[in-house]
Amino acid sequence: MGYPLGFSVGPRRRGSAVLLGALFALLGGSSVGEAAVPRRNPVGTPAVLSRPVEADAVAAVLHYRVAGTRAYRRIELPVEDGRVAVEIPASAMVPPGVEYYLEVTTADGRVITDPAVYPTYHPYRIKVEAARLRGAALVGATNGRVPARGPLVMSLDGAPTGVRFFLDGADVTSMVERQGSEVRYVPPAPLEPGRHVLVAEASGGHRVEVPFVAEGPAEGPRGVLAVDGSVSFNYGLNANNKDTTASDRASGNLNLELSAQKGKFAARFSGVNLQYVKDAPDEFTISSGYLLTLAYGAQSFEFGDLSIDETPLTASGFARRGARLNLELHGIKARLYNVRADTVEGFEAGVSLSDSESQVYGLAVEAPLLPDDRLSVHLSALTGRNENRAGFNTGTSLGPSQGQTVGLGFRGTLFGMGLSGELAWSRFDPDTSQGPGMQADTAWQVNASRDLGVGSLSLGLLRYGSDYATIANPNFTGDRQAAQAGFSTGFGPVSLNLSGAYSEDNVERDRSRPIVSSISGNTSVGVSVPGWPSLDLGYGVSRQKSRSVPPGGQAVDNVNHTVNAGLSYGRDHWNAGLTASMGFLQNRLSGAAGSRTRSATLSGGWNGERLSVTPSLSYNESDSGGQVHRTRLATLSLALPLWPEIVDLSGQGSYQKADTSDGSVDTATLNGSVRLSWNVQALLSRVGLGWANVQLAVSADYNRFRDRRDPSRDREEVLVFLTFNLGAPYRFRAETEW
Numbered sequence: 001m002g003y004p005l006g007f008s009v010g011p012r013r014r015g016s017a018v019l020l021g022a023l024f025a026l027l028g029g030s031s032v033g034e035a036a037v038p039r040r041n042p043v044g045t046p047a048v049l050s051r052p053v054e055a056d057a058v059a060a061v062l063h064y065r066v067a068g069t070r071a072y073r074r075i076e077l078p079v080e081d082g083r084v085a086v087e088i089p090a091s092a093m094v095p096p097g098v099e100y101y102l103e104v105t106t107a108d109g110r111v112i113t114d115p116a117v118y119p120t121y122h123p124y125r126i127k128v129e130a131a132r133l134r135g136a137a138l139v140g141a142t143n144g145r146v147p148a149r150g151p152l153v154m155s156l157d158g159a160p161t162g163v164r165f166f167l168d169g170a171d172v173t174s175m176v177e178r179q180g181s182e183v184r185y186v187p188p189a190p191l192e193p194g195r196h197v198l199v200a201e202a203s204g205g206h207r208v209e210v211p212f213v214a215e216g217p218a219e220g221p222r223g224v225l226a227v228d229g230s231v232s233f234n235y236g237l238n239a240n241n242k243d244t245t246a247s248d249r250a251s252g253n254l255n256l257e258l259s260a261q262k263g264k265f266a267a268r269f270s271g272v273n274l275q276y277v278k279d280a281p282d283e284f285t286i287s288s289g290y291l292l293t294l295a296y297g298a299q300s301f302e303f304g305d306l307s308i309d310e311t312p313l314t315a316s317g318f319a320r321r322g323a324r325l326n327l328e329l330h331g332i333k334a335r336l337y338n339v340r341a342d343t344v345e346g347f348e349a350g351v352s353l354s355d356s357e358s359q360v361y362g363l364a365v366e367a368p369l370l371p372d373d374r375l376s377v378h379l380s381a382l383t384g385r386n387e388n389r390a391g392f393n394t395g396t397s398l399g400p401s402q403g404q405t406v407g408l409g410f411r412g413t414l415f416g417m418g419l420s421g422e423l424a425w426s427r428f429d430p431d432t433s434q435g436p437g438m439q440a441d442t443a444w445q446v447n448a449s450r451d452l453g454v455g456s457l458s459l460g461l462l463r464y465g466s467d468y469a470t471i472a473n474p475n476f477t478g479d480r481q482a483a484q485a486g487f488s489t490g491f492g493p494v495s496l497n498l499s500g501a502y503s504e505d506n507v508e509r510d511r512s513r514p515i516v517s518s519i520s521g522n523t524s525v526g527v528s529v530p531g532w533p534s535l536d537l538g539y540g541v542s543r544q545k546s547r548s549v550p551p552g553g554q555a556v557d558n559v560n561h562t563v564n565a566g567l568s569y570g571r572d573h574w575n576a577g578l579t580a581s582m583g584f585l586q587n588r589l590s591g592a593a594g595s596r597t598r599s600a601t602l603s604g605g606w607n608g609e610r611l612s613v614t615p616s617l618s619y620n621e622s623d624s625g626g627q628v629h630r631t632r633l634a635t636l637s638l639a640l641p642l643w644p645e646i647v648d649l650s651g652q653g654s655y656q657k658a659d660t661s662d663g664s665v666d667t668a669t670l671n672g673s674v675r676l677s678w679n680v681q682a683l684l685s686r687v688g689l690g691w692a693n694v695q696l697a698v699s700a701d702y703n704r705f706r707d708r709r710d711p712s713r714d715r716e717e718v719l720v721f722l723t724f725n726l727g728a729p730y731r732f733r734a735e736t737e738w
Contacts, residue, residue, distance in 0.1 A: 047088040047098065047126055052536070052566055052579050053079060053115070056620070058208040060084045064100035066092055067125060071309040072317075079104070081603040081616045081635075082579055085214045088126070099123040115499065116522065120312065122447065122458055122486060138198070138212055139182065148214040149190040154183045156200055156208075166199040170264070170297075188224050188261060188737075223262025226735035230255050237725040250278035262738070264297045271304065298328040306339060307473070308472070310364045310380040313424035313443050314407035315472040318362070333366045341386035341471065357400075360384030360471055375412030381405065384471040385432075403428035403438060405470040421446035428469040441465030443478065455489025455496075481507045493529045498522070514546040514553050520560075533569035538562075557588040576604035595624040612639040628661035647678050666708040675699040697723045 038447065057079045073092075077084050079209035084102065092098045101119035104112045113119045138146060139153040146602040147726040156163070164173045166181065177184045183200075191214040202209040212307065232254045256272040271290035276283055291304035301323070307319040322339025362382035369375045383404040407424035422445055429438040430697045445462035447504035466479035484501035500521040502556040506513050519544025542560040549555045561584045568577035583597040603616035613636070620631045659665055677697035684694060 047086075047093060050087060050088050050568075051084050051102065052082055052564055052581070053084055053102075053104045053112075056113075057082070057084075057104045058107050059105045061103045062086055062088070062100060062125075063103065063119075064088050064092055064098055065123075067097040067099050071307065072120070077102075080582075081618060082575075082599065082601045083603075093128050095125075097125050098125040099125050116501075116520075119318075122460060125456070138210055141212055144211065145213045145215050148193055151184050151186045152198060154185075154198060154200065154210060156183060164201045166201065168196055171406065181539045189263065223260060223265075223738045224735055225738050226259045226733065228257040228259070228733045230732070234723060236721045248278075250276075252276040260738075266293075266295045268293045295720040300326045302326070306337065308337060308339065308362065310335075311361070311378055311409045311422050311424065313409075313422050313445070313468075314380040314405050314470060315362060316384055318360075318472040322360075331368050335362075335364045337362045340494070341384050357385050357387040360386075370412065373412070375414075378407075378411070380407045380409075382470070382472065386471065395402050400432045401428070401430050401471065401474055402432055403469065403471045403474075405472075417448055417450040418448075419448050424468070426468055426470050428471070428474070430469065430474055439467040441467035441478065443468040443476075449707040455487055457483075458486040460484045463507065466510070479508055479510075493527055495526045495528075497524045509548075511548070512550055514549040514555070516544065516546045516556060518542065518544045533567050536564075536566040536568075538564045555589060558594075559586045559588065560584070561586075573608050574604065574606045576602075578602050593625045595622065597622045606664065609644075610641065613637070626661075629665070630659055630661075633655045646679050648679075650675050650677075664709070668706045668708075670704045671702070673699065673701045694724075699723065 022039075060077040060079050062075045062077055064075075065072045077086065084104070086100075086102070088098055088100060099124040102114045103119075104114070106112065115122055115124065135183055138144075139155050140730055152167075154165075161185075164171060165176045165185065166172065167185070168185070172185055175185060175188075185198075189727060193214055195211060195213055195487050198210045198212065199207055200210075231252070231254050234250065236249045253276070254274040256274075258267075258272075259270040260267045269290070269292045271287075273287045273289065275285050275287060289305050291302060291306070294301045302325075303323045305319070305321050308315045308317065308320065308324075310570045318339070320339035320341070320343065322337060324335055324337035324339075327334045327336075339360050341360050357504075360382055361384060362380070364378070364380045366376060366378050369377060381404075385400065385402040387400040403426060404423060405426040405428075409420070409422035411420045413419070417545075423442070424444070425440070425442050427438040427440045429435065443462075443464040445460070447458070447460045449456065449458040461483050463481040464476070464478040468478040469476040480503060482501060482503035484499070486497075486499045488495070488497040489494070500519075500520070501520045503517070507514045510514065520540065522538065522540040524536065524538040526534070541560070543559045546556040546560075562581065563583075564579070564581035566577065566579040569575065578601070580600040581598070585595045587594045597620075599618070599620045601618040603614075605614040606612065615636045616634070618633045620633075622629045629721075633654065633656045635652070635654040638650065640649040641647070642649055651672070651674040656669045658667050675697055676699075679693055680694040680696060699721045699722075701717070703715075703717045705713070705715050707713040
């Protein structure tokens with residue numbers, strides 16, 4: 001579980017509750033922390049927004065999924081000037097909408113999520129309206145009859161993006177070529193004489209059907225064998241290095257994907273990636289990530305690196321190497337899998353079927369109880385052992401573990417309200433070499449959400465037993481109960497978001513540990529009027545307090561306030577923004593010191609055809625125990641196409657000064673780089689080698705560090721590199737019929 005963006009809290013630990021929300025008010029609260037979140041988005045159009053993060057944030061990850069699905073996809077995002085630019089891909093923008101949350105890592109290792117309260121189960125949602133098709137017809141058909149052999153060309157009226165195509169029930173979207181309002185599909189084998197149906201289905205389920213009759217003799221079925229991939233090569237020569245000896249560097253990458261298809265049968269082998277790095281300990285490596293998929297209609301078998309995503313309390317995001325069988329019949333889906341209990345690296349590791357002491361076996365069944373996705377159930381069960389904890393994602397040095405888990409979840413809609421929940425039971429032993437053995441316990445959670453017309457409301461309850469854990473999540477934080485509520489709305493150019501939650505640890509009242517309760521809340525207001533600057537304001541407050549602290553235990557009693565504001569404006573080629581935040585941590589324990597943080601960032605940019613410039617200035621200050629730490633940072637990046645698409649000049653630089661109020665720190669850092677590149681592809685095209693993407697470049701880096709307190713730490717470095725790049729990367733494809 002994470003913390004609200006902008007909060008300043010310590011690292012996560014078992015027995016310490018997260019600072020959660022309590023500003024329920026009349027409307028409740030959603031944990032949306034930024035007013036720029038769009039409430040609706042067109043089908044097939046990416047959703048773009050920008051969100052502020054803590055001043056010391058160093059990395060961010062976007063997790064998103066199509067509403068109604070279980071698994072999240074992830075995209076790593078850069079953090080620049082205290083903000084994260086988010087773009088949810090167009091492929092996810094389908095009805096009924098998309099759900100997402102952000103995960104931010106700060107310089108001191110804290111993990112912060114937005115929304116702050118159980119983001120996996122209460123993400124932000126953007127509605128996507130269903131698209132409608134107005135009509136379709138086969139081009140060149142005579143009285144609805146076409147030759148059995150040849151392409152099928154469909155003319156679509158009002159075709160949006162994200163349309164899927166089916167021939168006699170089989171999804172052929174990936175083999176369809178679109179040109180304006182026409183789509184072209186070439187069947188891999190001549191059609192059987194007789195009646196067929198070609199279907200175009202828009203996002204949201206609206207579809208049009210075009211029946212036709214194939215005429216002519218059928219020939220033997222044909223299939224397609226194909227190989228896809230990419231190759232790239234990079235060579236660099238250290239022409240001048242002030243402080244170290246001259247050197248060169250070389251690297252290459254080969255990625256392959258093999259596929260075969262014939263009728264209802266399909267096979268694909270992906271993720272074969274060969275890397276070469278000169279002078280590395282292992283110059284040639286084959287990375288993990290491969291997957292072999294064999295499918296016949298809706299049934300399939302997978303072997304390789306899998307992500308097991310079942311119910312949240314049993315196996316969610318359990319990435320391991322193994323095998324999975326997927327079956328579907330009359331709307332009922334079943335999955336059987338066997339994966340390694342510990343992580344493995346390298347292509348050659350494979351799955352050890354004989355190693356029964358480090359295996360996890362699982363079964364999952366999904367079934368609709370009511371039509372139109374009004375109610376469905378999900379049963380998940382798994383059992384396994386892990387004798388080898390090396391590389392296992394536990395963060396502990398415990399011995400071998402084992403356990404069994406069963407979870408029953410539901411999802412549906414009742415009286416216009418979205419409902420989901422799960423009840424799970426487990427028997428788990430985190431260390432079979434000692435202790436009492438496997439301990440049984442239960443966990444449950446229930447979530448509800450509803451669009452009230454004037455806004456969206458969400459509610460959630462959970463209770464986790466103290467001994468609840470699974471072989472897929474041995475570090476599960478149990479012994480916790482919590483409640484949350486959220487509300488988000490918008491009226492005209494104004495959006496309002498509120499959230500609140502309460503949690504309590506040690507619900508089993510173990511006298512050897514304190515009872516820790518947390519209550520907190522967030523509110524944010526945004527104003528966005530076309531043609532005017534956008535204004536975003538946010539406030540968060542939280543309190544964490546312990547009681548029944550045992551002798552020798554550590555008490556907790558603090559209150560944390562966070563205030564942030566942002567002002568931004570942009571036109572066709574330029575943009576500017578100012579963000580500021582303040583945080584106050586009040587420690588109410590006798591003799592304990594509090595802390596405060598302040599930050600401000602001024603950024604902007606010009607993006608023209610001949611020049612792109614992005615400057616920024618930022619100031620950060622933190623005060624803890626009377627010691628004030630200050631950091632000032634100025635950055636500048638530019639791109640200048642000297643000869644568009646052929647010769648480019650780019651560069652970036654930064655200057656940072658850091659000091660403290662007592663003079664113990666006083667440093668200055670200057671970094672800069674310049675790169676001049678020449679794309680040779682235009683020249684090669686004239687001699688018939690246009691397929692080769694070749695680029696030559698010369699780059700120079702300058703780095704200087706000055707410590708006024710300790711000059712012995714001063715350093716200065718100059719690097720000049722000549723680089724040759726073949727392929728960026730070069731992509732290839734070859735196929736044949738069989």
